[in-house]
Amino acid sequence: MATILLEIATPDKGEIYKNDINMLITRSICGELGILPKHANLLTALLPNVMRIKENGGEVQIFVSGGFMEVTPEKITILADAAEKPDDIDVERAKSAFQRASERLAKKNDDIDIDRAEAALARAKARLLVKGVPIG
């Protein structure tokens, strides 16, 4: 089966994933993208999402909080603001972030940076989704 090299790095952790994969499914500002080997050149920004990576006959999930993705026919390079494999996600921390952001958005006063709170909420929801934790 054809493969394409996927590399994922973050400023905090450096490279967190490098493997020859069969397909990547991720959410970008252009909508959901499925990247297969020999994909056309592409540069796009990613939204917070749980990426699905098909590799070696199986599927792994990796959370990305946003960032940039460059695709060439041979390689996908993702520089993410933050990214975690499911085992590295701290559920209690994500629950607290979810709670904080929800409370800020519920207050709706002028001191609240709505965009920031919504972005924090989206990150927390995606992290909890990877761990299978039901949310509101």
Ligand code: ATP
């Ligand atoms: P928090 O408010 O808890 O810091 P956040 O969404 O603002 O959450 P980020 O800015 O996305 O955090 O990430 C900052 C760093 O903390 C990154 O290295 C990220 O991988 C790590 N991180 C954030 N939340 C979690 C979590 N729930 N489990 C594991 N690592 C996390």
